[in-house]
Amino acid sequence: MSLLGLTPAITGTAPFGSCYQQAAANLAAWKGLGDAAETLCTTWGFSWDGGPVLDGSGRWSAAAAAVHRMDLADRTYDSWAAAEDAERASLAGGHPVAAAVDAFHLPSPYEGREHLAHCVLLLAHDGDRVWISDPMNRPEPTAYPAGAWRRMRSAEAAGSYRTLLLTSGPRHRATALELATAVREDARAHRSADRAAFEGYLAAREAEAAEGAEALDVGGVAAERLYLGGLFKRLAGHPGAGEEAAAVAEGFTSLSRRWYLLHTLSRESGGSATGRARLLRMLADLGDRETRLTAAVDALVSALTVRAR
Numbered sequence: 001m002s003l004l005g006l007t008p009a010i011t012g013t014a015p016f017g018s019c020y021q022q023a024a025a026n027l028a029a030w031k032g033l034g035d036a037a038e039t040l041c042t043t044w045g046f047s048w049d050g051g052p053v054l055d056g057s058g059r060w061s062a063a064a065a066a067v068h069r070m071d072l073a074d075r076t077y078d079s080w081a082a083a084e085d086a087e088r089a090s091l092a093g094g095h096p097v098a099a100a101v102d103a104f105h106l107p108s109p110y111e112g113r114e115h116l117a118h119c120v121l122l123l124a125h126d127g128d129r130v131w132i133s134d135p136m137n138r139p140e141p142t143a144y145p146a147g148a149w150r151r152m153r154s155a156e157a158a159g160s161y162r163t164l165l166l167t168s169g170p171r172h173r174a175t176a177l178e179l180a181t182a183v184r185e186d187a188r189a190h191r192s193a194d195r196a197a198f199e200g201y202l203a204a205r206e207a208e209a210a211e212g213a214e215a216l217d218v219g220g221v222a223a224e225r226l227y228l229g230g231l232f233k234r235l236a237g238h239p240g241a242g243e244e245a246a247a248v249a250e251g252f253t254s255l256s257r258r259w260y261l262l263h264t265l266s267r268e269s270g271g272s273a274t275g276r277a278r279l280l281r282m283l284a285d286l287g288d289r290e291t292r293l294t295a296a297v298d299a300l301v302s303a304l305t306v307r308a309r
Contacts, residue, residue: 181305
């Protein structure tokens with residue numbers, strides 16, 4: 001079964017960290033999930049492994065599989081051989097693959113300039129060549145030598161051959177109430193751990209000397225909020241959601257913009273002590289803004305629950 005006729009529905013610029021959601025949404029759209037970009041992400045939180053990166057919850061792909069009852073797996077592999085076997089097995093079953101690569105080796109704004117994780121869609125692999133679609137930079141299927149594919153997949157930036165595999169379409173069409181409730185319940189279930197991750201990251205960055213300090217890498221946090229903003233904007237169009245959903249959508253969209261601003265300013269700053277102090281104040285303020293939005297999400301779900309009776 002040839003997948004080369006597939007065209008990604010969700011294309012264009014994907015801000016830092018959101019290319020994974022963009023790629024997964026395209027997989028889901030191909031499998032029949034309506035409004036995939038707006039309904040994919042129902043998680044809200046933080047994760048931190050002790051390093052320079054504060055990420056989003058890291059739970060969005062597992063939650064998407066549960067909410068929409070589809071077979072979506074987010075995998076990493078110990079070797080190129082294992083990753084390639086998984087790619088080939090998925091393609092043989094008629095399922096395209098979302099695969100992490102190093103943008104340094106791919107036509108993109110970072111080609112030959114910066115090692116950065118990016119996610120593309122693998123459509124075919126015949127041994128000598130692969131065909132990929134890059135929804136952000138080059139959506140049309142493009143052939144690359146197999147060796148070039150292995151190099152961009154094996155780079156450190158690709159995160160242990162991170163791979164998203166979707167082998168079924170959705171078996172359930174989630175309602176507005178189910179989607180909003182999923183976000184609230186995810187945040188509630190993980191609130192303590194998520195808050196500890198944020199506070200641990202903030203404390204670690206505050207303890208660093210300004211000179212030589214790591215950039216505040218928070219693009220993954222911004223990406224999760226970006227997709228949550230899209231979700232609640234869609235819900236605002238549903239009868240019964242109204243102004244509450246619109247307010248939550250604006251809250252998440254505002255958070256996403258602020259997280260991206262912090263990410264960009266930190267990457268581009270000169271590293272002065274004064275500048276670093278301002279960035280850390282922005283980080284602490286964002287933590288407070290995240291907490292304040294919780295009440296609005298709770299109120300929306302309560303209102304939807306009453307109206308659904």
